[in-house]
Amino acid sequence: xxxxxxxxIPWSDLPRELVERIADCLDTETDVLRFRAVCSSWRSxxxxxxxxxxxxxKLPFPFQAGGTSRVKHKGAYFSLAERTVYGVQxxxxxxxxxxxxxxxxxxxxxxRILNTVSDSQIKILPETQLPKLLNTLDFRIYEVCKAxxxxxxxxxxxxxxxxxxxxxxxxxxxxxxxxxxxxxxIDDVNKLWYIKSGDEKWTMVRDNCxxxxxxxxxxxxxxxxxxxxxxxxxxxxxxxxxxxxTYNICRPASKRHLVDLYKGELFLVEEVTDKDKxxxxxxxxxxxxxxxxxxxxxxxxAVEITISRIDKGREEWVEEKTVDNQIIFIDRYICxxxxxxxxxxxxxxxxxxxxxxxxxxxxxxxxxxVSSDDDAGTVDNFVPSDxxxxxxxxxxxxxxxxxxxxxxxxxSLLMYPEYADxxxxxxxxxxxx
Amino acid sequence: xxxxxxxxxxxxxxxxxQKKKTRTLTLKSSDGQEFSIxxxxxxxxxxxxxxxxxxxAGGVIPLPLVDGGTLARVITYLNKHAEDGASDEEKRxxxxxxxxGMEMGVLFDVVLAANYLDIRGLLREVRRRIADxxxxxxxxxxxxxFHIESDFTPEEEEQMKKEFAWAWEGVDSDVDD
Numbered sequence: 001x002x003x004x005x006x007x008x009i010p011w012s013d014l015p016r017e018l019v020e021r022i023a024d025c026l027d028t029e030t031d032v033l034r035f036r037a038v039c040s041s042w043r044s045x046x047x048x049x050x051x052x053x054x055x056x057x058k059l060p061f062p063f064q065a066g067g068t069s070r071v072k073h074k075g076a077y078f079s080l081a082e083r084t085v086y087g088v089q090x091x092x093x094x095x096x097x098x099x100x101x102x103x104x105x106x107x108x109x110x111x112r113i114l115n116t117v118s119d120s121q122i123k124i125l126p127e128t129q130l131p132k133l134l135n136t137l138d139f140r141i142y143e144v145c146k147a148x149x150x151x152x153x154x155x156x157x158x159x160x161x162x163x164x165x166x167x168x169x170x171x172x173x174x175x176x177x178x179x180x181x182x183x184x185x186i187d188d189v190n191k192l193w194y195i196k197s198g199d200e201k202w203t204m205v206r207d208n209c210x211x212x213x214x215x216x217x218x219x220x221x222x223x224x225x226x227x228x229x230x231x232x233x234x235x236x237x238x239x240x241x242x243x244x245x246t247y248n249i250c251r252p253a254s255k256r257h258l259v260d261l262y263k264g265e266l267f268l269v270e271e272v273t274d275k276d277k278x279x280x281x282x283x284x285x286x287x288x289x290x291x292x293x294x295x296x297x298x299x300x301x302a303v304e305i306t307i308s309r310i311d312k313g314r315e316e317w318v319e320e321k322t323v324d325n326q327i328i329f330i331d332r333y334i335c336x337x338x339x340x341x342x343x344x345x346x347x348x349x350x351x352x353x354x355x356x357x358x359x360x361x362x363x364x365x366x367x368x369x370v371s372s373d374d375d376a377g378t379v380d381n382f383v384p385s386d387x388x389x390x391x392x393x394x395x396x397x398x399x400x401x402x403x404x405x406x407x408x409x410x411x412s413l414l415m416y417p418e419y420a421d422x423x424x425x426x427x428x429x430x431x432x433x
Numbered sequence: 434x435x436x437x438x439x440x441x442x443x444x445x446x447x448x449x450x451q452k453k454k455t456r457t458l459t460l461k462s463s464d465g466q467e468f469s470i471x472x473x474x475x476x477x478x479x480x481x482x483x484x485x486x487x488x489x490a491g492g493v494i495p496l497p498l499v500d501g502g503t504l505a506r507v508i509t510y511l512n513k514h515a516e517d518g519a520s521d522e523e524k525r526x527x528x529x530x531x532x533x534g535m536e537m538g539v540l541f542d543v544v545l546a547a548n549y550l551d552i553r554g555l556l557r558e559v560r561r562r563i564a565d566x567x568x569x570x571x572x573x574x575x576x577x578x579f580h581i582e583s584d585f586t587p588e589e590e591e592q593m594k595k596e597f598a599w600a601w602e603g604v605d606s607d608v609d610d
Contacts, residue, residue, distance in 0.1 A: 011541060011579035018548055018560070025564030037572045037593050039581050103599070111599050137597040142569035 012039045019045040028134070028143040030086075037137070052176045053080070056106070059183070061152065061164075063193050065201045076154040078164065080172070081106045083147045085116065085329075100329075100422050106151060114290065116423050117164070117413070118398045119331075148172050150185065171221045184224050184236075186214050194225060194240055205240055218258040220266050222372060227256045227268065231317070233310070233378070247316045249295070252276040254300055257330050265309060268317050269330055270330035272304035303401045382412035389414075394424040454515075458485070459493045460508070466501035467493065470508050474515035478507075479551035498549050503542040506531075510555050528554070532562040537578055540566075 015023075023046040026032050032049040035042060057080040061073065082105045087098045097419035113122045148170040163301040166188040174181035180197040184205075192214045193202040205212055217226040224236040233247025234242040255271035279396060307328075325406055389396050392414055400413040413420050453473040459476070460468045475494075476482035484494055496504060513519060513527050526587060535543065540563055547556040567575055585593070 010581065012581045012584075014545075015548065016543075020443075020563050021556075022544075022560050025561045026568065028568075031568050034570070034572050034575070035567065037582075037597075038575050038579075040584050040589070043585075043589075074511060136599055137594070138574065140571055263495055 012041050016041075016045045029142060030143050041409055050176050052179070053172075053181050054172055054179050056080070057181065058153075059150065059195060060201050062166075063185070063187050063191070063202045063204075073154070074155075075156055076152060078150040079106060079153045080170070081149050081151050081163075083114070083149060085144040085146075087142045087144050098422065099427055100337045101426070106150070113426075115394050117331075117395050117400050121393070122426055133226055137143065146184075168215075171217050173222065173223065173224065182224075184217050184226075186217055188215050190229065192217060199433075203240070205236070215256045216258050216264075219259065220258070220260055225258055225266065227258055229256075231256065233268075233317070245315060246310060249317060250303070255302070259328065259330070267320070268308045268310075269328065270306050270308070271302040272306070273300045273302050275300045277303060301399060302401060302403070304408070305405075305410065307405070382415055384412070384414040388417070392417075392420045392424050394426075434571065446522075454517075461493050461495045461503060462501040463497050464501050466504070468504060468508055470536055471602065472512065474508070474511040477511050477514055477552060478486040479553070481550060496550070499546045500542070503539075503546050506539070506543060507546050507550065507552070507555070511552070528558045532558055535562070537566070 019042055023032065023035050023042075026035055029049040029051070036046055036048065037043070051243070059078040059080060061076045061078045072395075072432070084103050084105070086101050088101060089098050100116050102116045102119070104112045104114055114120065115122050120428070150167050150170055152162055152164040156373040168186040168188065168190070170183065170185045172181060172183050174197075182194065182196045184192060184194045185202075192205040192212055192385060194205060195202045202226045213229045214226045215229055216226060219225075221369045226234045226242075228234065231251075231253070232244050233246040235245050236242050249270075251272070254273045254276055257269045257271075259267045259269055265305075307320045309320050310316075378427065395413055401410050402413050402416045402419055404408045413423075450473065453476065454471055456472040457469045458472050458475045458481070460470060460481075462468070472485065476485060481494060499507070510528075510531060513531075514524060519527075532540070532543075540559055544556065544563060547559055566578075570578075575581070598607045
C-alpha cells in the first residue's frame with residue numbers, strides 16, 4: 001500500500017472527522033457495528049448505530065377506530081416489529097455458500113428466527129436447541145433488506161402476541177434524528193392507512209378518484225409510493241395528498257409489487273395469476289360469477305411475471321426485457337434483490353462468479369396467506385418426491401415459485417434445489433452449537 | 434503565474450469567470466513536482482481558492498501535504514469538473530470511473546488530499562467508495578486491508594461481544610401452534 005508509506009500514517013490515524021464521515025456512508029446496523037469494532041480510534045470517532053424507532057412502538061388496534069367493540073380486544077394494540085433478511089455465509093466451503101434468513105426483532109429486542117419462505121418461527125428439534133446467543137462476529141453476515149410487520153398484542157392475554165395477518169404491507173419512514181415516524185399500511189381489503197408520531201388513530205388515505213384500493217406501498221427515497229389494483233402509481237406528499245404518476249395498466253394482474261430493484265430505480269414486478277387469465281362469460285365477474293369459468297379451481301398462482309420501469313415522459317410502466325444478473329425475492333412483506341454475484345460473496349473486491357448460477361433474472365414468491373396443505377396449491381402443480389419433500393420440509397407447501405426471466409418459465413421452488421438450498425435447511429452449526 | 438488575458442469575451446459570459454479559465458496557477462507537490470492548472474479548475478478546491486483570494490498565490494502554490502502522484506490524480510478530477518459543457522451525467526460517470534479502479538492506498542492518499550484541499554465533491558465520492566469497500570466485510574478483512582491492528586482492552590472486547598450477539602427469544606413457539 002503505497003499511500004501508507006508515502007504519508008506515513010496508518011488508516012487508524014485518519015483524521016477523526018474523516019473517519020466519522022466515512023462511517024456515515026454505512027447504512028446498515030451490521031456494517032456500523034463492524035466498523036466500530038476495527039480499532040479504538042475508529043470506535044471513539046463514531047457513534048453507535050441509531051436504531052429507529054428507538055423505542056418499541058405501540059400503535060392503535062384496529063385500523064378503523066371503533067371498528068371492533070368486542071371485549072376480547074380491549075386494551076389490545078399493534079406493536080411494530082422489524083424484519084431483516086440476512087445473508088449468512090456458511091463456514092463450510094460447500095454449496096450453497098450462503099443461507100438467507102429472516103430475523104424478526106420485536107420491541108423487547110429479542111429475536112425470532114423465521115423461515116424466510118414461510119415466515120414461521122424456525123423450530124429446532126428438541127434435542128438441538130438454539131444457542132441462547134449467537135455471536136455474529138463468528139459468522140460472515142450481511143444485511144439484505146428490512147421490512148416491518150404489525151403484531152397483535154393484548155396485555156390481558158400475554159400469550160396473544162402474533163403477527164397480524166389482516167395487514168398486507170407496512171412501511172415505515174421517519175426522521176431518525178428526532179425519532180419521528182410515519183407509517184403506512186395496507187389492510188386486508190386493500191385500504192391504505194397512515195399514522196404518524198403523536199397521532200392517536202390511523203387515518204385512511206383520502207379517497208382520491210375513488211382509488212383507495214392498493215396492492216403495494218413502498219418508501220422509495222424518502223417518499224411513499226403506492227400502486228393500486230388498476231396499476232396506477234401514486235406518490236404521497238408529507239400531507240398524504242396523492243399525485244398519480246402513471247396511467248393505469250390495461251392488463252389485469254392480481255399482484256403488483258414495487259421494488260427498488262437496482263441502480264436506485266423503482267421497478268414494478270407484476271404477477272399475472274390464473275385468476276387474471278380466467279375468462280368469465282357472465283357479467284358478475286367476481287363473487288357473483290355464475291358460469292364458474294374455468295371449472296378448475298383458481299389458486300391465484302402466478303402464471304406470468306413481468307418487470308417494468310417507469311417511462312417518465314409517457315407516464316406509464318414499460319416492460320423491461322433486458323436486466324442484469326440478479327435474484328429478486330418477493331413475498332408479502334419483503335421485496336428485495338441481490339446480485340447473484342454478491343450472493344457468492346468472498347473476502348476480496350472481486351466477487352466470485354459461479355456458472356451454475358447463470359440463470360439470468362430469477363424470482364421467488366411466497367404466498368403464506370394462502371399456504372395450503374401438502375400438494376394442493378403449489379406452483380405449477382409440481383408434486384415433489386418424498387425425498388425432496390423431506391429435505392426441504394421447511395419450504396414445502398408454501399406456494400413458492402421460481403421464475404427464470406431468461407425463459408419466462410415458472411416452476412415450484414422445489415424444482416430448483418440450487419435455489420431451495422439458499423433457504424433450507426438452517427445450517428447445522430446453528431442448531432448444534 | 435497568473436497571465437493577463439486579452440482574449441475576446443463572449444457577451445453573456447462573466448468576464449471574471451472567463452479570466453479564471455485562461456489564467457493558470459502552478460501547484461507544487463510535497464516532492465517538488467509542479468503542475469499547471471487553470472484557475473477555474475483549481476478553485477474548485479476551497480483551500481486553493483482561499484489562497485488565491487488572500488493573494489498568497491503569487492507564483493507557485495506549495496502543497497506540502499500532497500505528493501505528486503496524488504496531486505496528478507486530483508488535478509485530473511478538477512479539470513474534468515471545470516470543463517466547459519461537461520454535463521452532470523458525464524461528470525457523474527467520470528467520478529464513478531475515477532474512483533473505481535483505485536486501490537486502498539491510493540484512496541487513502543486521495544481522501545486525505547481532498548480533505549486538506551477541501552474539494553467537497555471528491556471527498557464525498559472517495560468517502561463513499563471507501564465505505565462501499567467495507568460493506569459486508571468482516572472486521573478481520575477490514576483490519577487486514579487497512580493495516581490496522583486491534584487495540585481494544587479486554588473490557589471493550591467483552592462489550593463488543595455483547596453488541597454482536599443475537600439473543601433469541603425463548604424457545605416458546607408462536608401463538609397456538
